Amino acid sequence: MAVFPEGFTPVHSYLRDLSLLRDRRFSLLLAARTISVLGNAFAPVALAFGVLDLPGATATSLSVVLAAQSVPMIVFILVGGVIADRLPRQRVMMAGEILMAAGYFALAAMLLTGWTPLAALGVAAAVTGVAAAITFPALTGIIPEVVPPDRLQTGNALLGLGANASRVAGAVLGGGTVVLFGGGWALVVSGAMFAVAGVLIAMLHRTPAPADDGGAKHSVLADLRDGWREFSSRQWIWVVVAQFSVLIMGIQAGHGVLGPLYAKENLGGPAAWSAFLTGEAVGTIVGVLVSLRVRPSRPILVAVLLCLPTALPYVLLGLDAPLWAIVAGAFVLGVCFDVFGVLWQTTMQREIPAESLSRVSSYDALGSLMFGPIGLLLAGPAAGLFGTEAALLGCAALVTVSSLAALLSPGVRDLRASRLVHADVK
Known part of the structure; x- marks a missing residue:
């Protein structure tokens, strides 16, 4: 249960929570995460209707593309955890966001140019799946590196607020963008958001590698x-x-x-x-x-x-x-x-x-x-x-x-x- 000093109300407590936003590194992480989730909320609507609007496309075509995206994410999630525990998580997250942007830009280019072989769409979708597998474990690990130990729950809650607001906004704005401009341009917007998130993560500056064992080398299996x-x-x-x-x-x-x-x-x-x-x-x-x-x-x-x-x-x-x-x-x-x-x-x-x-x-x-x-x-x-x-x-x-x-x-x-x-x- 929360304990408040005399004269210190829950309103003051919420204001103290928001004071974490004055921390430059946390604000950068919050902005990057919020924009990345917004891009991720745009992407499913844009990808689904972009693929289904292709000449000759069927529900099976969409299933193939979505499977090509989801399977690598599951397969590589454990490797993503190893990478994020070996290397500076800021760099891992930055690489993941940029890789995500590249995958969605590639999908957008194919939809906008009309060159859309199913195999090529699958490869580009797989790139976004690998990027997600890299980014998620690094995100979990980087939060304690940015947020003071006694503010962790506040930091997680504020990151959740930004992510939830982005999911709501993305569901609405993503659908509207697809209706007005088409799935290809909506994917361009999505890719641009991931690129911006990558730049914001880069501005965090390098964080130290999580593990320091005197330079000993371990195999991926040993780390797993x-x-x-x-x-x-x-x-x-x-x-x-x-x-x-x-x-x-x-x-x-x-x-x-x-x-x-x-x-x-x-x-x-x-x-x-x-x-x-x-x-x-x-x-x-x-x-x-x-x-x-x-x-x-x-x-x-x-x-x-x-x-x-x-x-x-x-x-x-x-x-x-x-x-x-x-x-x-x-x-x-x-x-x-x-x-x-x-x-x-x-x-x-x-x-x-x-x-x-x-x-x-x-x-x-x-x-x-x-x-x-x-x-x-x-x-x-x-x-x-x-x-x-x-x-x-x-x-x-x-x-x-x-x-x-x-x-x-x-x-x-x-x-x-x-x-x-x-x-x-x-």
């Missing part, structure tokens, strides 16, 4: 084994990652297939699903404001408990609740996931040694996301076999059971926050 040792030795990490491998499978099925299908069948179509996503987006922004203040003594226990209400929108959809209630459920999901994310990131950054943090975060990402595609593949057949409502209730069951199972872990229940967590709000 060391990272796995750090990951697997902490019960609270691997239990929650196992939880999320199942939870994300349910959410991917619900968000990617079953929710839109239910909206089409029962709620009038895209407008209703847009209202759902808007409710969720607003919830993520409110979640940032909550995460700026909440300082639980057992952060992982609270984070896992917050996963239970995320089943609510799927229960409401499965029970044919009115649209306003479903949107309210989506809002709750957004709040809970955002607070979870800030507590999780902050705890990892405080508990994992700096020289291993990027590798551990790459194992976290790989484990959490690996079953997501299975959820997407099973959602359609499940809806056909059991009905859309029953399949949505099945998604809620996956979220609930996986979260309750994680609560059985002593490591999840007993991990206590350091004193720095509470010093952050005093």
Whole structure:
């Protein structure tokens, strides 16, 4: 619980949080991250409609391009963690942003010139996937290098606020740009945003390499084994990652297939699903404001408990609740996931040694996301076999059971926050 001195109100506390923006390095990182996420929010709409508008293109064409993008990201995420733990993370992030810009500029050039062999589109998309695999672990590791230890949760929350605002803005502006100018020009805008983010990261100036072991050389496999040792030795990490491998499978099925299908069948179509996503987006922004203040003594226990209400929108959809209630459920999901994310990131950054943090975060990402595609593949057949409502209730069951199972872990229940967590709000 936050403790305020006499005469020091929550308003003063929020102002203290915002004072972190006066730190030049943090402001550069926040600007770079916000612009990069905006570019990433532009990209899916631009790429999807850009490919589908090509002569002779089909849904299979888009599937091939998206698979070419997602598979390298999964394959290289662990290597990205090794790179970010070996080299200065500022340089790794800068390289990732510039590589991302190059991939999207290449895709834009093909769409604008009309030279669009599927293989070439796939190669350019794969470049963006590799770039994402490089950038994400470096981002997790660079935050403690930029933000003071007693301000980590505040820093993560402010970065989350910028990212969430960019996702909302990008979804709207990206669609409008595609409608007005076409997918090719929208991809140019996306690539330019990644390039600007790369320049801002460059302005952070070089950060030291995370590990200094006297110049000893290690193979990539040895580094991966060391990272796995750090990951697997902490019960609270691997239990929650196992939880999320199942939870994300349910959410991917619900968000990617079953929710839109239910909206089409029962709620009038895209407008209703847009209202759902808007409710969720607003919830993520409110979640940032909550995460700026909440300082639980057992952060992982609270984070896992917050996963239970995320089943609510799927229960409401499965029970044919009115649209306003479903949107309210989506809002709750957004709040809970955002607070979870800030507590999780902050705890990892405080508990994992700096020289291993990027590798551990790459194992976290790989484990959490690996079953997501299975959820997407099973959602359609499940809806056909059991009905859309029953399949949505099945998604809620996956979220609930996986979260309750994680609560059985002593490591999840007993991990206590350091004193720095509470010093952050005093």
